[in-house]
Amino acid sequence: xxxxxxxxxxxxxxxxxxxFQHPGVRAVAKINDASKNKHGVVLEERMYEEMLKNVIVQxxxxxxxxxxxxxxxxxxxxxxxxxxxxxxxxxNDDQQTGSQSEG
Numbered sequence: 001x002x003x004x005x006x007x008x009x010x011x012x013x014x015x016x017x018x019x020f021q022h023p024g025v026r027a028v029a030k031i032n033d034a035s036k037n038k039h040g041v042v043l044e045e046r047m048y049e050e051m052l053k054n055v056i057v058q059x060x061x062x063x064x065x066x067x068x069x070x071x072x073x074x075x076x077x078x079x080x081x082x083x084x085x086x087x088x089x090x091x092n093d094d095q096q097t098g099s100q101s102e103g
Contacts, residue, residue, distance in 0.1 A: 004021050004022050004023065004024065005021070005022040006019060006020065006021045006022070006057075007019070007020045007082050009075070009078050009079070009082075011071055011074055011075055011078075012074060013068065013070050013071045013074055014068060014071045016071070016075075017058075018056055018058065018059070018075055018079075019056070019057050019058035020055055020056060020057070020078075020079045020082045020083070021055060021057045022055070022082065022083050023054045023055060023083065027054060028083050028084065031047075031050040031051065031054055031055075031083075034046060034050050035047035035050055045063065047076070047080075048063050048072065048076050049062075049063055051076050051079050051080060052076075055079045055080075055082070055083055056075065056076075056079050
């Protein structure tokens with residue numbers, strides 16, 4: 001039985017709420033494969049469409065639903081970091097609790 005992880009995400013640009021759902025490791029590999037041309041180059045439009053179809057589950061959007069490229073790019077990149085596990089590295093950097101020196 002698969003238990004797919006979900007994550008609420010609020011965009012920094014427009015403050016909109018999104019729900020990401022991890023589609024599973026095989027699906028992530030398929031998304032990566034489907035997003036590349038025959039030379040192995042990632043095609044942005046294909047990648048965005050795959051992410052919107054398979055990872056961003058709420059709201060259900062198509063690429064044409066975005067009227068702000070920066071918003072679209074931010075959300076897709078956050079969703080991709082979520083499914084590839086690279087967001088954990090960034091979160092740890094942002095939330096490090098270090099001692100503050102008082103002067």
